[in-house]
Amino acid sequence: MTCPGVPETDLQRRRFFTSTAGGLGLPALASLLQQDGLLADESHLPLMHFAPKAKNCIYLFMEGGPSQMDLCDPKPRLNELDGQPMPDSLLKEIKFAFIQKESAR
Numbered sequence: 620m621t622c623p624g625v626p627e628t629d630l631q632r633r634r635f636f637t638s639t640a641g642g643l644g645l646p647a648l649a650s651l652l653q654q655d656g657l658l659a660d661e662s663h664l665p666l667m668h669f670a671p672k673a674k675n676c677i678y679l680f681m682e683g684g685p686s687q688m689d690l691c692d693p694k695p696r697l698n699e700l701d702g703q704p705m706p707d708s709l710l711k712e713i714k715f716a717f718i719q720k721e722s723a724r
Contacts, residue, residue, distance in 0.1 A: 652658045 649658070
C-alpha cells in the first residue's frame with residue numbers, strides 16, 4: 620500500500636542494489652579472469668604514435684545548460700541581430716549584478 624507524500628523506500632533500495640550490483644561485480648570478475656589468464660591479450664593493440672600532451676584532465680558536469688536542440692538548431696535571425704543593443708522593453712524592471720574589483724577583496 621502506498622501513502623501519498625511518503626517515499627517508497629523499498630523501490631529505492633531495490634533500484635540502488637540493482638544499479639550497484641554491476642559496478643561492484645564487474646571489477647571482481649575482471650580480477651578473477653586476470654588471475655586465470657582469461658583476459659584478452661593487449662599486446663596486439665596499436666601504440667600511440669605521439670606522446671600525449673595532457674597530464675591531467677578536469678571533467679565538468681554542469682546541469683542547467685542549454686539543450687542540444689538549442690545549440691544545434693540554426694538561428695539566422697541571431698546572426699542578423701548580432702552586435703545590436705537589446706531593446707529597452709526586454710531590459711526594464713530587470714536588475715543585474717556585476718562584480719567589481721573593490722567588492723572582490
